[in-house]
Amino acid sequence: MFSPTRRKLLLHASVLGAAAATGLAFGAQPATLRIGYQKSSTLITVLKAQGKLESALAPLGVTVSWSEFASGLPLTEALNAEAVDFSADVADTVPIFAQAAHARFVYVAQEAPSPGAQAIIVKRDGSLRSLADLRDKDIAVTKAAGSHYLLLAALAQAKIPADAVRIHYLTPADGRAAFEHGSVEAWVTWDPYVASVDQQPDVRILADGKGLATYQRYYLASARFAASRPDVIAVVYDQLRAAGQWVRSAPQDAARLLAPIWGLDAPTIERANARRSYQVREVTPENFAEQQKIADTFFNAHLLPAPVETSRAERWDFARKRAVAIGA
Known part of the structure; x- marks a missing residue:
């Protein structure tokens, strides 16, 4: 059996080892951006296929790893567990369930309604x-x-x-x-x-969804990663905006790029993409109102354990380079 002092030293070493593995030991900045995405994460899939995000992050000494998920809920569960640092677009409902689970995340960006x-x-x-x-x-x-x-x-x-x-x-x-x-x-x-x-x-x-649900999709980051790498968050945001503009301006090229990845023919993808706005923008209080309605609907349907105050979540303020309350 180990002595109390020996057990304390072993515990201290294991904690330091875990911290080092995440790139956060002694205040070090993580050098890998771990992205979780799903099949409908069009813009992230475009960036991944084109290699543009890796190229944009290379000057910062940051590499990218990718993990695909079947849907948004397991993706945000991975974000909550800090298995990923950044969640590609998930439907407006998904962050509400993450907030109900007391996940520490930041709303980074939003796609306009689709x-x-x-x-x-x-x-x-x-x-x-x-x-x-x-x-x-x-x-x-x-x-x-x-x-x-x-x-x-x-x-x-x-x-x-x-x-x-x-x-x-x-x-x-x-x-x-x-x-x-x-x-x-x-x-x-x-x-x-x-x-x-x-x-x-x-x-x-x-x-x-017309007249029923506006369907806004959100990009999220773990609170810890956003706080430690605001430079990375800024680059990802700029790349997402550029990808959205490209998909809208070159729909046939985008469909051809995505066809072998999604396993769908290009005309089908072009039809799907035409129904999405792909307009990436910052999260602002005035564009956030439906979130509370969604949260209340799920709570009233007994699908959330407690009411969720969506205004208590945090959004990324690009001007101040930090997370602030939704209403701030």
């Missing part, structure tokens, strides 16, 4: 002709995704209680399989998954 980029998909010859027809139906959706809020908003508009439908929480791939095999009567998802099926002759869009 309400047409998510939809409730049904069979063309099925019985669902209006939102009111969703009552008592089996519906596939990804938990905590923006499409989850779209579903709740659609049910509320149709005056259908959430417990009056059978919701199946599935990943996008599993949701599509369940829909195609007839296990569910509706599938609620987002682009590019919507575009992958919306041209099929037996499929139609029951409703998209």
